[in-house]
Amino acid sequence: MASGVRLVVPCFDEADRLDVGAFRARLAQDPDLALTLVDDGSRDGTRAVLEELARDAGPRVEVVALPHNVGKGEAVRAGVLAALRSGAAYVGWWDADLATPFAEVARLRTTLEERPAAWLAMGARVQALGARIERRALRHYPGRFVAARVARMLRLPTYDTQCGAKLFRAEATPAGLFDAPFVTRWLFDVEVLARLERRHRDGEGPPPEDVVVEVPLLSWRDVPGSKVRPTDFFRALWGVRRIRRHYRLTRRRPR
Template identity: 45%
Template sequence: MKASSVVVVPCYNEARRLSLTGFEQFRQYPNVHLIFVDDGSTDDTQAVLSDLCARLPGQARVLVQPRNGGKAEAVRAGMLAAYDAGAERIAYLDADLATPPEEMARLLEVLEARDVAVVMGARVALLGTHIERSAKRHYMGRVFATFASLILSLRVYDTQCGAKAFRRSERLRAVLATPFSSRWAFDVELIGRLMVDRPGLPGLSPQDFVEVPLQTWQDIAQSRLTFWDVPKMGLDLMKISLRLQALKRVP
């Protein structure tokens, strides 16, 4: 499967949540292909994904992980597969389709049109938009994004929106070469890795990133994020900060 744009969709026990009709909307975007990463699911996810791929012939495939490694590693495996398949633009999207297909396609269009390396969806409840997000999740997200911005030295509004797109580059391949240390805040770690200088590969600058306010986003009632995950994400931010500092010290 080769396409100019590939969207990675991590899936773990998503048999009841996967919307076949929702993902079928990607038929409208034939240049966008999908890689569903079954992250060691123990339910009927793999069967549902096989059915979905049959409905999107030549446009979708399943990458099966032998055991559950977490969302971070599922996304990393899918992005590496997309890179190895020759994709020019590599994105990831949550399986619940809180960000609908048309919004993901719009982010990819922005990445293609603008001279930037990363395009990130941002859930901003502006007039004229349809952003359904609980107050609790909104304020949790604002606190998290504030600390993430300080760690990254990047004025970013929404680090945790599950829709991001990246331009193919040697730098991207290099930062995906090793597993993420974070299971809960890998988005922040990925952005941070991209900004760190490597031998022969200068890090990205803030001008290489752009956030695009989403027109539509829906808070899915069955989302797995809970209040008790917040401390875990806080600890992950501390780990990421230490890890990025260590990378910056490598000659």
């Protein structure tokens, strides 16, 4: 699979929601695609569903089964470490509900192919004519508020760090980027950017804006069954604060 794409799909209690048919169809249609499905200590039949998918697909689908629920960030991190060992050229993470359709993988990949300096392509849910971005107002507005706080903290013009669709060039992965546990459960995407920023500050790598690209998606829909609750808005604000302190984002960047 040295040329292919391997997506890490974090799954927590997804037995009823996972569209197994859509996953099977995509694997059949796209021989370049491989999956690392992470069962994050689900309490329902998720693990059996994932293992059946893997049994039918052979080595292109691997299951990482975590014994306890550790949260999306840590589940993705475990999956990414496994996926990097697989030798895929592009590794990413993708929400199990397929809110971002598989068709967008190719657009993220093309962006990385066209921009050799880029390391990470992030899907961005930008509402615009010509795109179909279906978000609920109740998630959209608090989400935009958090997004603005994140961009301000990172001092980067990010639009949407929280979209569940990301793809990166495996060979360009900075050593150790995924080695340490994340300090937040849901804002780990922000932590990846904060880690890049910290490396740059320490003189160990390029600034994040040189290697990260946001790709406005053509299609995204809010899939029912989300485990995010309204109180998570406050948790997210607290998470932003935690990241600022943990990664010392108040320090000046080198010029």
